[in-house]
Amino acid sequence: LVGDVRVEEARRLAEIYFERYPEGKRSPEIVTAEPAQHGPRKNIRFLKGARTPLVRIGFHGARMKTKDFYALDVMTMALSLGRSARITQNIINKGLAVEAWAYNPDNRYGGMIVLGGSPNEPDEVKKGNLNTDEKRQAYVNACNTLENTLIAEAEKMKHELVSERELKRIKKLNQREFLDRMRENEELASALATMEVQAGWRYLTDYLKRISEVTPQEIRDVARKYIRIENKTSVYVIPGGKPDRPAQRYTEVRSIGIAGARKIVKPATFHNNSIYPTPVGWKHPLSFDRVPKKIVYPKAQTARIGNTPIFYLADSELPLIDLTILVKAGDVDIDDEKTGLADILSNTIIQGGTQRYSPSELAQVLDENAIRVSISVDEEVSSIHLSVMKEDWEKGLDLLKEILTRPAFDPAVLNVVKEKEIVSLKRQGENAHTVAMREGMIWHFDGHPYGRDPLIGIKTIPSITRDDLTAFMRNYFVPSNIVAAVSGDVTFAEAQAGLKKLLEALPQGRSPERNLNDPKETPSVLALIPKPGQVQSQVVLVLPGFKRTHPAFWKSRLLTDILGGSDSLMYTRLRDDLGLVYSAGFFQTYKWNAGILIGYIGCKGDKTSTAIMETLKIMDSLRKNVPEKDLELKRLDALNSFVFNVDTPAQLVEVYSHYYMRGEPLNTLEKIQDAYRHATRKELRELAAQLFDPSKVQIFIVADKMTRVKTSDGTERTLQEDLQSLAKRIGFPYREIALR
Structure with missing residues (x-):
């Protein structure tokens, strides 16, 4: 528990709500001993549709709180912490890899040192004209080269003592990182809770001291002890070609979420029905009414x-x-x-x-x-x-x-x-969501920067x-x-x-004037970007929204949250009720000269058209009626969570500087709260009529167009055919955009 609360008050509440329960006995902790590894292991996986080759190298390490663990922490910091780290300077900055790093993760039962990265694009792949097998082999060779480069860097730790200057740098950087974890309540609470489970929360109180005691000799000793070929496991992920195993069956794991809370009916009485005695001061969990106070932020x-x-x-x-x-x-x-x-x-x-x-x-x-x-x-x-x-x-x-x-x-x-x-731009095509967003922005802002x-x-x-x-x-x-x-x-x-x-x-004088026009309106479309092997469809929906300077901007954000925020109408209908999607939502964002509403659907390929159609229906329903209960829940959620939007003085003063640069009032944080407090159903319904016009939606889908879809009459067709039919039904032009 971290925040603006006194220990005495926390103790009083804990005694009321928890002390009456028997302590119980802790379950015995039985840890299965891992068999010793007697030689290197290597696993190569070929991932259809991927464009980024990956390397991961693991060495068995030491468990938390042991002397070796702290020395391994410092060893991996020397390799990968900061701008002057060895891997950064000797591999990344020399252009030997796109990405490279080392890490000694916290582990309660057994340790593992991890080296990882992504190699450069092989020269022969850049030149083109390779068949599938040749391309795959080129990536394997590149991963093998990167593995050898990473291990060679780690091997140096076995033969060269870390200098006192380097060790001092590592320890100061680590101290700085440790302080950063203390800055925000949520991060500190998370660290304390995690450490309590892994090693006891007091681990945090002496961590810096234990790190400060690590010597160059101890670093060399753990490098020799753990960085051994027979102690190594390597894994490569290779783009292209046929997968080495069939695609996993798509399944939904669903559980009751916060959305279920709106269906809970308050009991007639708030008596305690527990078999345990009722302490003085106890209140029924459903008896609390959230009445958020307006947050007044300090002026800079x-x-x-x-x-x-x-x-x-x-x-x-x-x-x-x-x-x-x-x-x-x-x-x-x-x-x-x-x-x-x-x-x-x-x-x-x-x-x-x-x-x-x-x-x-x-x-x-x-x-x-x-x-x-x-x-x-x-x-x-x-x-x-x-x-x-x-x-x-x-x-x-x-x-x-x-x-x-x-x-x-x-x-x-x-x-x-x-x-x-x-290389990063060329590999962008492997991320279906990134591709859908990119193509959506290109279409929506056609002809504009x-x-x-x-x-x-x-x-x-x-x-x-x-x-x-x-x-x-x-x-x-x-x-x-x-x-x-x-x-x-x-x-x-x-x-x-x-x-x-x-x-x-700095140079004095005036900067060039920015002459940026408002973007013009662009037409609706249903566009498919075919991506072979894509099991789950990634759908992005785009609509024009209000500028930040529009007087209804913050009320429209509340409206959009009702449509597509966490446990929203969209999420509840598409996931909880119909089981069509694994993720869905809508959010409002902005440019300086434009507002945008962006929707997202992630679903099984054969459910794509149904999920899109249901989303358009929900949008249209809000133009007729904004449910009162949903409005009040979202209003309370927005106001109760508002304090977390700006958590530190550093964040607050930066927010003020952004407001000033955009020409917004410095009391915008107060204005946002006022908009949330005073928004009415009638206002939101009128805004929905302006914003949620299904005929203006632009839809972008990244999916495998050959996915089989069962129609309502029991026949089958491809997803491509199904989307063409959907476009015709809703009166949208259908386009196919090549995957890039």
């Missing part, structure tokens, strides 16, 4: 440094300081011929070093000081995040200034990042240069185009003094 202190607004909230609970800088610059400000520049910039600006620090030197100095810094260029806003220990505030700002004003974009790193991005096809980047990324990246930053990363937010164990005066130096070092 504000100031301006030149043309840059600053938001600040103090937080001295932990010795940490967080800085967020928002830049009005994103993918929408980039021309089509430079598609991919946003991702390349995001992934190279830190990894590529600076004019003062080489890539490896910058990684090392950031890790040695446990400084977290990230720069992300997203669709409409770029976000710069800096998080430091209190004593490293000035040092963190100096390093951020170096990164923003003197980036090197190291050519070798730039080439590696571009290659990884191209919001609808730009990300796969254009496969052609444009190779031509992106260091000069392109530098020019983007020089043009847009200027103080007049920035909003900053600071929170943590720092005074407002200290925060302003540090930020003033940073902002004065």
Whole structure:
């Protein structure tokens, strides 16, 4: 139990509701001894429809709380924790793999060290003209090469002592990660509960001490003890070709959910019918009425440094300081011929070093000081995040200034990042949900930057240069185009003094004006993207919604939650009542110049048309009537859970900076609660009439078009034929889009 509650109150409630029950006896814990492994094992699986080869290598390890476990933790941290970790520097940054890592997971009964990753696309696959068997073998060879590379990196730990400098870096980074787990109530409660089951909650109280006691010799000893060929199990997942076994039968495992709660009728009396005595103060669980209070959030202190607004909230609970800088610059400000520049910039600006620090030197100095810094260029806003220990505030700002004003974009790193991005785009087609969403956005925002096809980047990324990246930053990363937010164990005066130096070092002047028109309305469609071997259909439905600036935006969010939130009308009807889907929902989101309603259905292939048709019926029903009970349940859910939307001062001050940048009122959090409290059935029904027009829906389905579907008259046809029939029935044009 973590949060704004006193121990005495928690104890009082525990005594009322739990003390009367007999303690009982703990079940005996019998652990079956695992037979010793006497040689390496390898398993290769061929996954039809996959595009990403995967490698996993496991070594039997040590169980939690043993001396060896802590040493193995530090060993895997040396390999994989932080920007300067060995695997990151020697494998990822050198372009030897798309992904690589090491991990020593917590295990109550027995340990396992895991090395993993994904190899680069083999050269022979890039060239094409391979038959199925040749392609599969090329991927197997690539996985084998990556396995050998990962093991070679781990093998070094058996022969070389970790330096004191590296060990100090690892321990400080680990301390920082440990502090981060303490920041949010939910995460701390989860950690305490998990540790209690695995090793006892007190494991957390001495974990840092035990890690601090690990020596270089102990790391070498556990590497020699556990990183042995006869102790190894390797697994490869290989794309393409026929599966090595038939597809598993699709089954639904269903249980009563929260939706069932709406069917519970309150008893006539709230007497305790238990065989145990009723304590003083006891109340029946169904007697409680939730009456959520309006949350009033603390206002941030504000100031301006030149043309840059600053938001600040103090937080001295932990010795940490967080800085967020928002830049009005994103993918929408980039021309089509430079598609991919946003991702390349995001992934190279830190990894590529600076004019003062080489890539490896910058990684090392950031890790040695446990400084977290990230720069992300997203669709409409770029976000710069800096998080430091209190004593490293000035040092963190100096390093951020170096990164923003003197980036090197190291050519070798730039080439590696571009290659990884191209590989990632080419592999996108294996994720059916990603494909459905991508094609939905391309259609819905046709001709607008919001609808730009990300796969254009496969052609444009190779031509992106260091000069392109530098020019983007020089043009847009200027103080007049920035909003900053600071929170943590720092005074407002200290925060302003540090930020003033940073902002004065940036290029001055004004950024280019953003001239972004509202997207035009696009027609309805039912589009199938055929994906052979796809057992479960992935369906995305898209509708135009309200902009965030629309006065009814938050009420329409409540309406959408009734339609497709957790335990919503859609989920209850499609899953609980009819058993058609394993997942279904609808949610409201937004761009700066557009609102969007997005639906999702995941179902067995032969139920696709039925699930879509039922969804359209539910949408149409809300245009006639919004059920009162569902509205009240969703209203209470929204208001009771509202406190979790913004959980820390760092999150709150960042929210204020986003509101300011978008031109929204700073009291928007209060306005949202008011909208939820005062929304009426009549208002929501009128909104549903505007928004939930089944004739305007755009439907995108990724599925195996040859899936057999039984019709109502008992005959069979393919899913392709079934969807064509559905499109005709609802009056939609039918399209097929090639899987990419």
